[in-house]
Amino acid sequence: MTRHGMTWARAIAPVVGIVVFLALWEAFVQIRDVRPFILRAPSDIVRHLAKFPMDFLRASGTTSLHAVTGFLVALALAICVGAALAASPFLERASQPVLVLIVVTPFASYIGSVVLWLGSGDAPVRFITTLVCFPAFVFGAVAGMRSADPASRELFASVAASRFEVLWRLRLPSALPTLFTTARFNTGLALIATYLVEGQNFANAGLGAIGRRAAGYSLADPQWATVFCMAMIGTLWLVLLGALERVVLRWHASQRMLR
């Protein structure tokens, strides 16, 4: 195959995958005659979205903003904490149990308590989204910063570079590949956390709130429409993340292979 043909095939492949998946889904629902509150066909979902486009668009905007805010705050905190932990094995070991605890505890079970604590509205959404993204970002930041080339570290030491210079010019760039991998993983986590908390924060905003209400009334169409919107947001997010990665990590072996 020509080089041009290969690029074209690579671009079209994910679209083909999605179209085939949706077609199989549609066929399954139509042929098996699945009951509406169990699963809706893609065509039903799209019809419902077309009926209330502005509502779903606004809710998607709210949810995206919630998820991105929590995700970015977690990233910023994790870089600061990660820098401290990468410098001190004692601190790293001391913080390990707490971080693992955050990961393994089902956050869905304490959403109610956090809402009571922080009140209704955006605060509990931001808090829990940040909380659940935080540990993976810390693990990624620490592992990435530790991966800095020892020869380069000695080079920085040989001219008495400050801790900040080592962090900014060596450790942070070294951590970028791991941080991007972690960011992919955390994309899903941030969206799920946002959706679930929006359903319980008494704010009536975001896809989570629509989904929760629809489930309460056993309305399959709006509920599946929120699921569809979440999938769209997640896909768009990952596409943007991939594009950013290709620009930021031009120098890294993982990206050079793609050319």
Next chain:
Amino acid sequence: MSAAAETVDLAKAFGALEVVAPLTLRVETGSFVSLLGPSGCGKSTLLRLIGGLELPSAGTVLVEGREPARALERKQIAMVPQSPGLLPWRSVEANARLLLDVNRRANPADHPDPRELLHEVGLGGFLQSMPHQLSGGMQQRVALVRAFALGAPLVLMDEPFAALDEITRAEMRDLLARLIERHPTTIVFVTHSIAEAVRLSDRVLVLSPRPAHIVADVEVALPRPRAADVEDRPAFVDTCSSLRHILSAAMHA
């Protein structure tokens, strides 16, 4: 003559393992001194002690009359590590000026321009290239430029050409010989190549197997500047063979 670096009864042990035996040496300002020894003999550790990257177990090191840690703060020591240690996200030019970009207050006023140095070593056409686009020899040339750009009074080189193929190594010897003629400084050079040591050095210190101590201090009586054909001279060949005998006697002592 003053000493760019000197050690008095310098010793280093890692736990029970003695790596450097009490060792006294003096590196005169402006001279090129090679540390020649079998691999694993502790010559790299000796270099790292002089460079302040390891702390001595006993004895003292002075660089430009100061403890190495103080000398580092003043950017008086430039290191060339065994692997080039280039940062993959920085261009060739940005890598060449890396050591000038950190701890800037300590930069000397009259350091050489990294860009000009890159032209001198034949990398003028690669200023914006990324390290992964360069061959191993070219990468090591960037590492040499990075060290010389610091304008430091002492340059420490830890087998900088060890990972290169024989042809590139010979080329790098010429290149380094030219570089030190245009930018004179004091150099301590760790190697296990006799030809490399004789070609470049004013003095060759032969080290014993671990724990390292000096078994011979050989002056290289070859005139400078030394072009590549110096390697065909009888004096070059004689010095090499006498070093080979000293080295093998030390190995089997």
